[in-house]
Amino acid sequence: MESPPYDDSNIFAKILRGEIPCLKVFEDDHVLAFMDVMPQADGHVLVVPKTPSRNLxxxxxxxxxxxxxxVQKIARAVKAALGAEGLTILQYNEPAGGQTVFHLHVHIVPRWSHVELRKHSGEMAKPETLVPIRDKIVAALAEAK
Incomplete structure (x- = not known):
């Protein structure tokens, strides 16, 4: 079955163009990484390539x-910054595979053995809870250089 063409009106394309704000963690010529506003765990980061594609x-x-x-560099920083015991790295493809935003992206979710994941839908996190976590990750990335 043929996939639909890339739609440049998706939310990540709009974030990449600066039309929608994000809490940036990292950016270079190839990717933008930012805090997920509906985090499954504290420190949930999305890494989005700047080259348009629906998915992998x-x-x-x-x-x-x-x-x-x-993704590896940012994942290491997330783990170090938050003292996570592990990480779950997710990448979904097509609706049946769980994809809801049709721009390739990778989820980096820090994990602790005693903390259950939250649902990835519904309530958005408040910026005042995300900013201090983002700042820790940005600091860990700066130390890793």
Whole structure:
């Protein structure tokens, strides 16, 4: 079954163009990483490539090559900054696979053995709860350079 074409009106495309604000964690020529506003755990970060693609299935291999090391770098910073015991890294493809925003993106979710994941829908987190967490991650990224 053929996938629909990329739709540049999706929320991540709008964030990349600066039309919608985000709490930025990291940005370079290839990706933008920001706090998920409906976090499944404190410190949930999204890494979005700047090259348009609906998901992994139609992504340019060069964009994927740039994405992977950046996901790794940000994941290490999230884990270190928050003292997480582990991480769950998720990437969904197509509606049946759980994808709801049709721009390739990777979820980095810090994990602790005693903390259940929250649902990833519904209530948005308040910026005043996300900013201090974001600041810790940004500081850990700066230390990693």
């Amino acid at each position: 299935l139609d992504a340019d291999p060069a964009a994927l090559s740039a994405l992977a090391p950046r």
